[in-house]
Amino acid sequence: MAVSVSLQCLGLIILAAVLLQTIAVAVSFMYFNKVLNTMQESFSRSSVSCLINANLRPGLENSAEDKKSDPCWQVTQQLHYHIEKMMADRFQREMREKLTGVMPIMSPGVPLPKVAAHVTGVTSSTGHTTADGLRSSKGYLGERVRAWEGERGLSFLQNMELREGELLVPRAGLYYIYAQTYFRLPSTEEADGEAKGETGEEEGADLVQYIYKKMSSYTVPILLMKSSRSACWPRGPEPGLFSLHQAGTAFLQPADRLFISVSNVSAMEMDGRASYFGAFLVG
Template sequence: MELRKAPIPLRCELTLGVVLKASINRNVREHMKETFSKSSVSCLMRANLRTIKGQELNAAEGKDDPCWQVTQQLHFLIEKSMSSRYQKEISSAVKGQPNRKVYGQKIQSWESEKGLAFLQNVELSDGELVVPQAGLYYIYSQTYFRHTLIEEDESEREEEDGTSGESVRGKPMLQYVYKKVSSYPVPILLMKNARTTCWSRDTEYGLYSIYQAGLFQLGGGDRVFVTVSNISTIDMDEKSSFFGAFLVS
């Protein structure tokens, strides 16, 4: 009976021994972790002091130095992190869309065959003149604006001045001429003209025109188009609003 009970204390001792061993291993790991952390900080401080004193180790001397290995790993991680960050910024800058925009509303309803309109050695596509060959071109454009006084405008004027006599109101009109090239992502402004309208409140409408022209170097396949500040005010009569280009040399 006693011989059968003898293994029980031994089993308890083995269990206790495992607990003690696990506790010792955990303490050793914590001590090693703390020692490594302190040694790493010490290495960085020593490396900093060496840099200040001009005593940096070369690659051959530092291979066997644990501190040299720590600092090299830290430098590698810093360089990798900074390289990844700047690479993302550069990529986003390259892929970003241009901030420049086209001003005004493009006129698309040009007539190319009827009446006074004609095309010769150029094409009309989506309201844009397409030139077939490179050269110096004379580009011209005129737009005719018809402004009408609506009730909303009259009520706004009365609220602003409190009068109903012969006071006037100015309305800005703008015309832009752009060119599109295949090598640039956004249209390029060639010409811009502006005018301010004034009329008496008793008039029903006002008629005004803007004309501009110039010589520009164009490449084969370049496109030219016209935009205005308010396309709803444009009178598209063939004798009033027109747009064209011809090759000079």
């Protein structure tokens, strides 16, 4: 009988111990859960407070070491880094989309702009209009370059027309316009007295490139850009090679026309990779 009572007491003690341990674990779990929630809310409020109260400009009141140890400074620095990275990526993507259509050989397979043209030089014995170096009777300087190719090789026309060496603008907007002309000056052994001047005293040549636009409402062409350089006549058997390049933007209206003139069209090297001009709509 005494043994039975002892076993019952032992069972009650064990049961009480298990209940106390369960209650302790439950209370500990609730306590730590409450502490974690409190810490999370405090961290969220501090993060929002950092974003609301942060000064975007670098402060002068704290040293660099104090800033690095400040959690708010770390949060704002990370945010600034991600914002700057997103803006830089977007800017590069937009600029790439605008400039890939300038030359088709630069980005094969990339769709061209809605309005664009790139025309290249082509050899032609009757494709030039000659004029004096001074302003001609037609109102422009230099000699017109008419021998341009718009459909074969590296050239293309995208919603623009090429008429007698002129690019016809189809719609109003801001256009990016560019041109390059390549010159081959004969050497002193090849050039005769007429090419260098009757007295033979001329030591060089002035190479000039003009970009003009013609408007239907104005009879005289308007000079948009000009590029020039002074080149010396090459001495020796090899010819002298020189190039002029220029580019810029201009606002054009429908039916405006663009054309190129140079100081000495007979000296141009009309290779499609050396002499070309074009334009495309920016916006």
